[in-house]
Every structure is written in structure tokens, then in C-alpha cells.
Amino acid sequence: MFCAALDVPHNFREHLLRTVGLNIFRVGTLSYACQDNRVLQINDGTGKKKLVILGTGWAGASFLRNIDTSLYDVHVVSPRNYFMFTPLLPSVTCGTVEARSIVEPIRNIVRKNGGAFRFWEAECYKIDPASKKIHCRSGDGTNVDGNGEFAVDYDYLVVTVGARPNTFNTPGVVENCHFLKEVEDAQKIRKSVMKCFEKAALPNLTEEERKKNVHFVVIGGGPTGVEFAAELHDFVNEDLAKLYPDVKKYVNISVIEAGDHILTMFDKRITHFAEDKFKREGIDLKTNFKVVKVSDKTITMSNPATGEIAVPYGLAVWSTGIGTRPIIMDFMKQVGQANRRVLATDEWLRVHGCEDVYALGDCATITQRKVMEDVDAIFRVADKDNSGTLTVKKIKDVLGDIYVRYPQVELYLKTNQMKGFHDLLKDKESEELNIEELKKALAQVDSQVKLLPATAQVAAQEGAYLADCFNRMNICEESPEGPLRIRGAGRHRFKPFRYRHLGQFAPLGGEQTAAQLPGDWIHVGHSTQWLWYSVYASKQFSWRTRMLVVSDWGRRFIFGRDSSSL
């Protein structure tokens, strides 16, 4: 914090220089990230801890929006200087919403909090938890200095680098397919769609070539792929059909899905509705087809019934799920988590195997502690007088803490329509139970442990939760508010992270959206589309993007989507 000439408010730095009387400024490539940081803080006493955040996606931006920058020396490193509202990304592919309407500069987000912080547009390529440093590299830029590498030390590191598209090593995907993960991807798709139409309208083509040029293939029947297919279908029918009357008849949209159905994370009723709607509209649904190869001209897919078939295509969008970023793979090796897909953290989002590193969003997952692993410790904690048996009263005393620490217990009771812990006991009349009886009672409880999905909703809630923990670090250090430590003494400082599912949407095109809200509330139709509009407008990070998104929708209603090949 005090090493780089540019990283410290001038007056503060000078004050330090005068009072401490030390010249600890060492300028150089790597000495910038200086190890004197914490020494100085101990000497000085007032120095803020250095909090470094990697990434500006949902988790990172949500953390930054909530962190109190007056308590920490906040540094952000990300290759993008903006946050992007991912749920509207498929809308950008066809110009229903403009790219800039769904992005908000990170500097704006933090400045609104009145906070001082530093942002560096660079990519972190290595985390070094042993020496508490990260190594970064800034992207290329014509004529501009600063392509070099630099290192940043940290007291706390918050990793929110997200994931990358998963190609499952399918040959030709990286070279020939579009992804739909970044704003630039959506912009490229939009331009390519128009190119496909313009190419199909050229005079010197055969019918087959025309057909090929406007054969749009979506690989992956998840929400992103399905929404893109629906958007494209609307774009073609509502806007392009009028402008390209001769091309219209050649257009074909295919969705290839390896499983039996599309939108499998939704209720079956939604899946069926979507499939029926797509079939009615002439979108070619190819379920149980696995793409095995993509060349510049054809997509080869296989199916037990048909074997391998190759179809010519004009534009392909690969949207089959997420994979691990190289930096996370490397980091996992260092902290003893090799061969995992994402970083494992505890319920407080702390990365297993190292100190002061937190991970959230798509690059991490919470490994919920199993009850059966801790059952002996639970017994010990509950059995305060070491009698070797638990009474119902003894259990009740710690039950609140157990519910908080192991949410699967409560979930298990709920799922099995039990009213309380008492129902878990087979012999409900028994006054006491020993360790073996407790184990029996809890044996099935861990079946309820589920991984959280890699969604924006989870990442945003994690970011807000972690920022709140950081903001109340000192308070909670003194009066911890978490559950009893089962394997240690005292209480946890914070309550563990608990995800609250607010429901999910699947826009299906034609002003119809499927919604699945908590409490098994399912609805598909035009009214849900308006719910979707209002939820997504309200969830915008700023009034600016809110206004832009709403006016984009309005413009589309009045004038249609733009078909300039930009």
C-alpha cells in the first residue's frame, strides 16, 4: 500500500514519511508489491488492511457495491473496467437492447458509495497465496505503454474471476463458434447475423449456399442458448423478414442439445411449453444430439439412432455450460484442490487450504460441511455434562446453532414433512439417546446437501454477504453472531452464507416468458414477460442503465431492431 508512488493519497503518504521517518519506497517492477505493508500497519496502527478484489462480474460488482471503502484499502483488478448485466446479454445479440445499456463502469459503482479505491484494468494470471501476492498483466494496446506485468500484495483477497465457456475439448469449437459470455461476444454475434443475411442475399449463390448462410445453430439447450434462439427467431420474423423478403424463406434456426430436453433446470411444464412453442415456430430442436466436431463449413453431431451427421451452417453459438479458468486451475493446485472443477470454499466463502482468500461466484462453490462428519463433535457439544447421553432438552439447547451450521438438517425435516428434530428419532418416546442413536437419526440428513447453481443470483448474494461480513469484521470479532463452533471453541464470527432463491425466468420469444418462482409458482405467457421487464429493469445497477434499457425496449416496440451490419 505504501510502496507505489501513485497508490497512496499524497497527504497521507507525506504524513507517514514525516512521522515514521522511513523511506520505504522502493521503485521497480516487482518491488512495487511490497512486503513492508503489514510491518508498517503494525507500526502505525491506523493503516487499513489491503483488500484486493479480482473480477468485476456479478460477485465482484455486488461486493464492491456493498463494501465500506473507508474501512479497507480497496484494490480491484479486472480485464474489464465495467460490470455487465448478464441476463440481458442474449438481448444484445439481436439489438433488442444495446450493448452499452447493460454495462456500468466499476469506477461509477464504487464512486457512488463515496469510496476511494483503485482499479487496474489487467488480468491476474497467478495467485500466490504463500507470499500473499497476485501477479497481473495488462492487455495489449496500440501505442500505449504498460503492457508489462506487475504484482500486487494483499491482506485479503476476494476471487471472483468467474468461468469460461466449456467446449468439452470438442475440435473446432474455439475456431468456428461464437460464445455468449462477454459483451464483445454478443456484439460479434449481432454483426455476424447481419453478415449472414447480407451474404445470403448476394446474387452469385446457389440455393444450398443461401440456405447454409442463414442456418443458425445453437449448441446447448440451457437458458442462454434457448433465449438466443428465441431472440433470433423474433428478430428474423419481426424485423428482417420485411427487409430481406427473398432471404426469409431460407432461414433455419436449430438448437442442438445432448440431453433429452431443453431447459432441464426448469419445471417440466416449462420445458414442454418451450419445446412445443419452438416446434410450432419452426425452430429445429435436435435433442439427444452430441456435437463431436465443428469445421468452418459444417457441424458434425452424433445420435445413437442416426450415427454421425454433418450439417452446413452459417453461424454457430456454443452455449453448453462453463469451464474452469486457467488461473483457478493453477490456484487449486497450489492449495491442494487439484482436479476439481471449481474452487472449494467453506460456508463463509473462505477458500480451503489457504489463508485470507475468499472465492465466490462461478469460480467457486461452497462445500457444505456434512453432519455425519461432525456427528461426534456435535454430540460432544450438545452433551454439556459429558454424561454420554443426550436428552431432548440438551439437543434443543444447541438445535438453533445446528440448523444454522448445517442447513441440510432443517431442509431434510421440511422435505420429509417433519415438524421438528424430535420426528427424526425412531423411538420418539425415548427420553435419552446415545451417540449411535444420534447417528442413526441423522444418517439421511446429508442427502439434502446440494451445490448452488452457477447463476448471477447466487453470485450477487454471495458478494453482498461477503461485503457485509467485511464491513462488520471488527464488530463481529468482539461479539460473534455466528453459530457455535462444533469442532472448536466459542462461536463463529459470522453466520454462514445462506442462498435465498428468488425464482428464475426463461424468455421464450414472442413476448412470452416462463417464470418459476419459489413456492412452485409457474407461469408462462405475456403477463410474465411484463414481470420479466419490471424485474430486470429494477435489478439494474444504476439509474443510467435502467433508463437506457427501458428506452431500448421502447425504441424496439416503436421502430423495431436495427439491422445495420455494425
Next chain:
Amino acid sequence: MFCAALDVPHNFREHLLRTVGLNIFRVGTLSYACQDNRVLQINDGTGKKKLVILGTGWAGASFLRNIDTSLYDVHVVSPRNYFMFTPLLPSVTCGTVEARSIVEPIRNIVRKNGGAFRFWEAECYKIDPASKKIHCRSGDGTNVDGNGEFAVDYDYLVVTVGARPNTFNTPGVVENCHFLKEVEDAQKIRKSVMKCFEKAALPNLTEEERKKNVHFVVIGGGPTGVEFAAELHDFVNEDLAKLYPDVKKYVNISVIEAGDHILTMFDKRITHFAEDKFKREGIDLKTNFKVVKVSDKTITMSNPATGEIAVPYGLAVWSTGIGTRPIIMDFMKQVGQANRRVLATDEWLRVHGCEDVYALGDCATITQRKVMEDVDAIFRVADKDNSGTLTVKKIKDVLGDIYVRYPQVELYLKTNQMKGFHDLLKDKESEELNIEELKKALAQVDSQVKLLPATAQVAAQEGAYLADCFNRMNICEESPEGPLRIRGAGRHRFKPFRYRHLGQFAPLGGEQTAAQLPGDWIHVGHSTQWLWYSVYASKQFSWRTRMLVVSDWGRRFIFGRDSSSL
């Protein structure tokens, strides 16, 4: 028109096949553009003439907006499927206006006229006036067929391909400088400006490197360069200063101009005002400096006083004027106009040296016929009874035609505050004058012949004029409305093109614009900025772009410009 399977309405083609009974469809790469076209039309009588337009800039779009597509078989070839409102291009570089707000798809423009036409997104690389064909090539597109070449024949060809940036063969310009001619250029500049700021904020740089990264250099003190410098200055001071407080102090904007002054096409008062304003604001004006070389790190410029100096820079925008496109150079060679900068046309926009080819906009210029070249013919025409002398009455009979045919005569009278032709005669009492006396009288008149500037205004007026001529071709063939043919018999079909200058603006930043309107009306200030807003909003090609541009301005007023590095 009847050879390409895709170029003819099906029923019409079949009708022809049946009635004419001829199979004249020859399919192949080049036979597509068929020579049977005119033969057929003669046979059939109802066939429309094939009108091919190259380019969709101001001239082309203005022509297309006005042409009656029911009279001609209209084909458009352009590498861009949209029209771009160039005067707002500098605003796009800093996000005052969004790129898509200033473009309108050509298909939309023509469709609004209710007209049928064909558009092909391709580049014409060769005009072949001898066989009345153009040769085109469509751009590359991933996975898409149709990169091949194709030929299109024409009855009439309207060339509006515009110009390209002129580097004066300065080494390193193409590799290292940005231009400001296309929408993509402006988008790239916008992204690069943000990159420069992000790079200058990185931790591992020296002061010099930071300064270099945010040294923005504009080469060329014309309206585009000046407006970009002003926009950038506003962007830095109104928006970026808050977000990049540490970088602000390093920012430097330089304008390099080879001449004595910037904005030399404007009145001196405007030039001085702009220069003073720039100096006050700390924009570094380097007049009398010629750029001799651009490397990836420095710009080398020379001045008689200082000699050659090299300055490091972060971003350079080259905006020094326009040069000739290769297709025009090649075409000029074919029609005997080699070694010219732009195509020469007559006053009816017809290209000298070939038939049925029209050229307008930045790729062409009108060569006004000189009076002194035609003075003998003028004498002959006016001297109806071949008496060898002209009376004032005889002159008056043809004076209207002479004024229309040679506008320099009227201009000369006006400039020299003469009231009529009579004032040109030295011996005003003389009743008659012979050829020598006429020559003497008109000797100075041609000094008033001026080339029209390469502006949007000229191009737009030319496009509208030519479309009007085409729309009334049949009517004017029968009852010509042009002036007497001086060197031929009868009258010209149309009045020659006459440019009406409506004034020009130079936005200078800080909500101030300089305006120079006809009648020597000059004003600089905030009120002119509002005039500028209303003129440019009203000049938009569609209600859609009008709404977008106005809402962009509104958004900027409320929220400032976006600083996402997109």
C-alpha cells in the same frame, strides 16, 4: 436485368419466357451480368432500365431517398448496408452520441419510399464502362459462403463511392494512426481512449510513461480534427476527471496543423475564437508543423524554426483531408482522366469520357464549362441573324440561358456589384458589339469558377438533384427544361446542378459552436450550440435516429458519457 435468376420478379420472368419464347438465361459467373438486357427491352418495350448505385454515403443515400423506384430497376452495391450521418461522427468517439444512433439501414430508407430495390453488401473493385458492367467482391465472413466475386451490368451507373483518408504517403500513418471516416473508426477511437486512461492508471509506470499514454494527438486542424479535440477535451474534463483523478494531471491534447491556422475554411473570426479557446483550455496547438513520420511510440514533425522533433504519444487521430479510392483511380485511367484527384463530371454530374455514368459526392467534382472556351459559340447562338454583331436586345434574349449554363457570369456581376450584363461592356453607350468586344467583356468572368467543397451538404444536394433528373427523365426528354445548348441544337433536358450553400458549423466543445451562415452571418457561443442541436436533429434521415440522437444528448446531460472500455 433478365439474366440473373434472382434479379427478376418470378412472374414477370415467366411471362417473358412464354411470350418471347426465348431462353436467354445463361447461368455462370460472368454471364450473370448479361448483355441481352437492352435487346430485351427493345423487344419488350415495358422493361425498366437497370440503375446501379455504388455507395451508401451522403450522395448515394440522398439519391436513393429521392429516386422513384417504380421507374427503374434499382440495384445498390456498397460495403456498408447502412447510411451514416457523418457530422455526428466525432461525437461518437467520446460517446456523446452512440454509434447506432447515427446509422440507418439503406433497406429501411428505400422501403419507406415503398420501392422495390436490391441491395448487395459488397465492394465494387472495378468499373468497366466499355461493356457497362461493374465487378464486385463481397467481404469475408466466418463460416459464410459468398466471398466470391460477381459482376453486375447496368444501363445507368451512379458512382458515389466517396473518398479515403489521405496520408500523403507519410510513413507509419496507416499502421499507427486512427482515422475518423467510418463508424468503426469512431468506435475504435472510443475504446482506445479508454485503454489509454486505463493504461495510464496502472501501478508499474514511470511519470513519462503515464504522460505518454494520455497524450492525444490530432493531426489536421480541419473541422473533423478540431471537433474531435474539443469532444475529447470535454470528455476528459466533464467525465473522466472524476473517475481518474490521478490520471487527469497527465492528460495532454495536441492539434498539429501544417498551415498557419486551424479551421481555415471558416471566417477568420471563427478561426481566432477557436484558437484562443483551445489555448485557454490547454489544448496544445502546433501550427506550421508538418508530420513526417509516425512510429508506434512517437510522432515526428518538422517546422522551419525547430527542425524535426519527435513526441511520444498514446493515441493519434489522422484527419488531414481526403484521397482517391483505388477504384476511382482505375476508372479515371479508363475514361481518359488519369492523374486527376477526383472524377471530373459535367454540370449534369455525367462523368466525362463515358456514357451513362454519373458521379457525385466526394469522389467527383463538377468541371464548370468556361465562358471563354465557348465564347464563339455563345456569339453564334446570340447572333441569330448572323449579322456578325450583337445588339443588347439580342444578348438579352439568351441571357437567361447563359446565366443558367454559366453561373459564373451572374456570380461575377454580383461580386463586382454590377446590376446587369450591360455593366460588363466598357463602352456602355455602344449599341452593337462584335466578337472581340464580347470576349473583352467576358474575359474576367471565368475567374469566378470555383470547385465545390467535399462536404456532406454538396453530396446530399447532388444526390437529390440527380434523383429528380432520373425521375423526370421521360418528361424532360419531351419537353426539356434546361438552358439552350450553346454548342449543339435545342435545349438541355435538365437544368445543370446548382449548389445552395446553407452554412456550416464548427462545434468547439464546452457547449459552444461556431456557425457561419449565408450572408456573412457569424456567431459563436452557447446559443449556436442549440441551433446546432436543432439543425442536426432535424437533418436526421429517420424518426428513429432522430429520437436516438436526441435521447443520447439527453442522457449525456443527465448521466455524462459512458467510460466502459467497450
